[in-house]
Amino acid sequence: MITYQPTADLHVSAEITYKNMRSYYEHYSVNWEQSKIQAQIVDLENWDILYNSSIVGAIRLAFDNNECYIRDIQVSDKFQNKGIGASALAECERLAIKTGVNLLRLRVFKISPAYQLYTRNGFVIDKEEDRFFYLSRQISNQEI
Template sequence: MISFQRTENLSASALMTYENMRSYYEHYAVDWDCSKIEEQIRDLVNFDLLLKGEVVGAIRLAFDNDSCYVRDLQVSHHHQNKGFGAAALAECERLAINSGTNRLKLRVFRISPAYKLYIRSGFVVDSEDERFYNMSKMLS
């Protein structure tokens, strides 16, 4: 069973993001390293995805008056395509609704297979550029 807890180790969480995203960074010639990722996530609302006590993913959120931004959603390579991403999105929705926001927003690399998960989960493309889709979903 999947559970969620506040992130205890930001360095390990940043490393997971770097390892998962490295091919995208290289594809788009983005110069990122773990220390930059850790610096960027420090002020976000960070949660670990746990499977039987083992950290298998991360979600990172930011909030404004009416929206919750999914700044990052990671699932370790060994646990991808097993429903953990969908469970993480459901948790993002729950956290957003509990905070009083009515919309989830995110940005995803155009070449990322996660795009299909977001479409299946009810997100729509609001805008796009050469690298990213900016997507959102209204919450009930």
């Protein structure tokens, strides 16, 4: 069963992100450390993703006017391809609707397989840069 809870330990959350993103950082020669991730996420809305009561991932959101920026959906490697990412994306939408926003935005590395998850779920490319796609999707402002 997939559930969510507010993040209590940002160190654990940052570690999941670091492990998941390390190959992208190496691919693009980005010097990034777990401590830098933790410093970046402290001011975000952080949620743990739990699978059968164990923390297996993280959701990070930032809100601005009528937008919710999905800063991260991270699922530990051995728990990927189990529908957890799609469920987490639906949870992001639920949280966004709860706060009254009507647009989801995110940025994803072009080489990330998560890009397919986002496009399957209705996100469209707003712009692209050398490394990233910037995507968005309108959401209904009705409770789900």
